[in-house]
Amino acid sequence: xxxxxxxxxxxxxxxxxxxxxxxxxxxxxxxxxxxxxxxxxxxxxxxxxxxxxxxxxxxxxxxxxxxxxxxxxxxxxxxxxxxxxxxxxxxxxxxxxxxxxxxxxxxxxxxxxxxxxxxxxxxxxxxxxxxxxxxxxxxxxxxxxxxxxxxxxxxxxxxxx
Numbered sequence: 001x002x003x004x005x006x007x008x009x010x011x012x013x014x015x016x017x018x019x020x021x022x023x024x025x026x027x028x029x030x031x032x033x034x035x036x037x038x039x040x041x042x043x044x045x046x047x048x049x050x051x052x053x054x055x056x057x058x059x060x061x062x063x064x065x066x067x068x069x070x071x072x073x074x075x076x077x078x079x080x081x082x083x084x085x086x087x088x089x090x091x092x093x094x095x096x097x098x099x100x101x102x103x104x105x106x107x108x109x110x111x112x113x114x115x116x117x118x119x120x121x122x123x124x125x126x127x128x129x130x131x132x133x134x135x136x137x138x139x140x141x142x143x144x145x146x147x148x149x150x151x152x153x154x155x156x157x158x159x160x161x
Contacts, residue, residue, distance in 0.1 A: 008140075011107050014038060014085040015141040017047070018109070019148060021062065022087045025049035026152045033088045035062035037070040037103075040081035046070035062086060063094040067101050079103045087145040089116035089138065095124035098134065105135040109145030 014036050021034025030050040037046040048065030052058060063086050071077050083105040090098060090108065095117035098106055111120040118125060118136055125134040 011137065011140045015109055018085045018087050019144060021047055021049040022148055029053055032148050032152045033062040033086065035066040035084060035086040037066050037082050037084050045073045061094050063090055064097055067097055077101060083107060088112050088149065089118050089120055091115040092117040092124060099125055099130050099132045102132050103134065107137045107140050109140055110142050111138065
């Protein structure tokens with residue numbers, strides 16, 4: 001897919017919104033990860049940003065918050081015609097939720113070399129335990145997503161010295 005392909009331009013648009021949400025999370029002291037879910041017609045139906053520290057809830061990841069919001073919006077736990085955009089490759093918990101929500105497509109920005117559960121460390125969607133075929137597109141706005149995370153972690157390390 002080339003950078004001028006309509007599908008890539010759509011992915012860029014929504015990943016940019018996820019980056020904005022990630023910035024909000026980072027500014028609030030959270031690991032800067034943002035997520036958006038769009039429906040089959042390209043309408044935004046849910047957003048989420050990391051809130052683990054603010055809510056003191058280990059499940060308050062951007063993806064989980066967006067999935068919960070989308071299911072409320074659609075009044076269905078099945079998100080089988082929806083696409084989730086997230087700035088960082090999902091962890092095992094989020095990958096499991098994505099599979100169980102039956103999301104059609106996952107688009108993410110940068111691989112997570114520590115806990116990535118889509119392609120990098122483990123591959124939950126392709127596991128025999130997965131009962132759903134998930135379409136995955138990785139590397140959308142990868143540099144911007146990586147830079148945002150690196151900048152946040154560098155600032156955090158300097159602040160805690």
